Amino acid sequence: MAEKDSTAASDAARWRSIVDSAVDGIVVIDERGQIEAFNPGAERLFGYSEAEVLGRNVNILMPSPYHEEHDGYLSRYLETAAKKIIGIGREVAGKRKDGTTFPLHLSVGEMVVAGERKFTGMLHDLTDRVNLEERLRASEARWRAVVESAVDGIIVIDTRGRIEAYNPAAQRLFGYTEGEVRGQNVRMLMPSPYHDEHDGYLANYLETGRQKIIGTGREVTGKRNDGSTFPLHLSVGETSLGGERKFTGILHDLTSRVAMEEQLREQAALARLGEMAAVLAHEVKNPLAAVRGAIEVIGTRLPPDTRDAAVVKEIVSRIDSLNDLMKDLLLFARPPRPNPLLVDISPLVAATADLLREDPALNAIRIDVEGSAPPVLADPGLLRIVFLNLMVNGAHAMRGEGRIKVSVETVDGECRIAFKDNGPGIPPEIREKIFTPFFTTKSRGTGLGLPTAKRLIEAHRGTIDVQCPVGGGTTVIVQLPAN
């Protein structure tokens, strides 16, 4: 018996030391909620000493509303035996002696000692974990906000090229929604040849570790969901997430920069062409003048109505054609600065149409001018050249027979002049080249008519646009700013 007692005593001592040395808090209460045991772990958690809390209701360790409701939980359990926390465990809030609260994980076990039911609570402090989680959540929210609000596209892919993240800016760039691309191979956003080669690039990098784009960046081409392509700067970084390698691409749209560069290049090229044309024109026109003058003088000495006299006349007309070409080139390459006057557009179009009617080759063309607009500030001489070019083009497109309708109106405060012919229209493959100098589909033509019209209209800060409606024909729309 004594041995048994001593065994029991040493058991109790062992348990006591376990309880005392536990890092977690251990609190034992009776059926009424009164604290019967409160280990040093609990003392550290709550700031009370065991002596201060023994015999007191455990609800002093709880903030509202648990503080008020705990007696009810306990009596309900004792009545119904419906376990809400016993044998399970959950995250709850604790209240320290100083009134501050903290998160803790509570698991409650039930035991019977000397015929009385007791409840043992094990309390694990969650302050650090909750803080960490909160910090992580805040950090994630911050990063998410950065990524979501970024102006540049951000795309994360895995080692197989599958898209894992795709921010709103990327959606604006490519037109696809995140749902449409998530899990898809990133090559869907690339035109050929990148489209076909990207898997190879990736495999090559993973195998050899040779960085071609990672860590640097370069200009590449993207492909939108409508199939169109655009220039972009891509920089790729590599990260490891949960032990997996990921690649983050940052995509900066270069469309406007490239367009601006192109415009600057075009302007520089036009300026060079202008200088060249001026020199060339002088060098050509001077000898042309010499040859023309001399051949004209010689022509006057030939008996009229002879073949020789006719040939001389032909020579003079060829020289005049050459001179016209030089004039056209100069007009395009070095257009005169507009000398603006208040111009009534409709009468100017009508007068230009009269000029066209004088050409016997075009007398089967009907030109109707409709509508009117308030006068605009423009150079009537230059506009007449533009209108004549456009009407001649229309007349040629209809092979010298048909109707050109010119409508003049005010649209959004601008003077809009539409030249509509009922010719065959312009094939799509040609349409993008029609403003390119020296491009022509006519057997005889310099290919300078439309480019010159464009330059002259742009010199007036206006626009020129060509439309080919489904019904056939071509409409050229000139828009000139109001005064």
Added chain:
Amino acid sequence: MNTAARCLRVLVVDDEPLIRWSIAETLGAAGHQVAEAEDAASALRAIKDEPGPDLVLLDFRLPDSNDLGLLATIREMAPDTTVIMMTAFGTPDVTAGALKLGASRVLNKPFNMHDLQDIVRAF
């Protein structure tokens, strides 16, 4: 050939011999007295000679003159002499500049010999 209402002393200044020849033949046939100069220096000598020309047909670009300075000099030396500029640089700037300095008109090269005849006849 037409006989001119009045016989004019005309000086053609151009470094291109074919142009000088064409103009001399055309205006000579019309009864005018045509002298030729191939550069600015010889043009100025010809203008100093007595009697000076009634009309100077002056090219804009010469081996020893490349601007409107020669025109200004001629206008100063012989204010009563009519000057017609000839130029293959038919830019509005050149034309406006020449007219401002007192050229009576500007002919863009190449031009029609008939037209030249008409212009001279109108004197």
